[in-house]
Amino acid sequence: MRETLKLKVTVPHTERHTMLFASVTLRCDYSTTANLQDVLVTWRYKSFCLDPVFFLSSAYQAALGLKQDPANDCPDSQRTVRIVIQKRGLNEAILGTEYRDRKIYVQNNADLVINEVMWWDNGMYFCSIDAAGDVVGDSDKEIRLIVYRKYQHTEALFNHKNIIDADAGHTPSSSQTG
Numbered sequence: 001m002r003e004t005l006k007l008k009v010t011v012p013h014t015e016r017h018t019m020l021f022a023s024v025t026l027r028c029d030y031s032t033t034a035n036l037q038d039v040l041v042t043w044r045y046k047s048f049c050l051d052p053v054f055f056l057s058s059a060y061q062a063a064l065g066l067k068q069d070p071a072n073d074c075p076d077s078q079r080t081v082r083i084v085i086q087k088r089g090l091n092e093a094i095l096g097t098e099y100r101d102r103k104i105y106v107q108n109n110a111d112l113v114i115n116e117v118m119w120w121d122n123g124m125y126f127c128s129i130d131a132a133g134d135v136v137g138d139s140d141k142e143i144r145l146i147v148y149r150k151y152q153h154t155e156a157l158f159n160h161k162n163i164i165d166a167d168a169g170h171t172p173s174s175s176q177t178g
Helices: 058-065 150-158 161-167
Strands: 006-010 015-019 024-026 029-031 039-046 081-088 104-107 111-114 123-131 136-138 140-148
Touching: 006 123, 006 140, 015 024, 024 140, 081 104
Parallel strands: 006 136, 015 140
Antiparallel strands: 006 029, 024 111, 039 081, 039 123, 104 111, 123 140
16 A cells, blocks of 8 residues: 655744835745655735734724634635745746746745835735645645834834724824824
8 A cells, every 4th residue: 555645834933024125034844755846836925804904903803802814814806816936846936927026036945035025015925835646734834924114013013093093983193104
């Protein structure tokens, strides 16, 4: 009887925070008994359903209390979904259409490196591994990437008024600049 191959994908951090224009590495690793030349690494991006920058809002907190993830619990038809990059074995990685002019690459086994992070990089990233013959195991893991502009990060941590006012339907006064 042939032994069943088992694929295991791991990410050490399921959430990462970074600043606009910084570089970030989303770490992903896998183990397989398949031939490494036959392994396809795919990083997919999905936009947030509800931006977690608003995590202090009462609606967001209520959803969390119901064991929902307001940032990720919506059908793909209600958000942007695209392939960031794919790499098979030792071959050169191929960037997705929307990423062709970006400084993005795969290093080590499956780590995604994004240089010069843009605002629209904010979202969920899925590290998926397709290893020929491995039909058992968890083939993908997700990482939440939250991108801050410097002043937004500071306000989110130290001054919750604008976020709470926005949740209540109020707009911040024009004297509060960003």
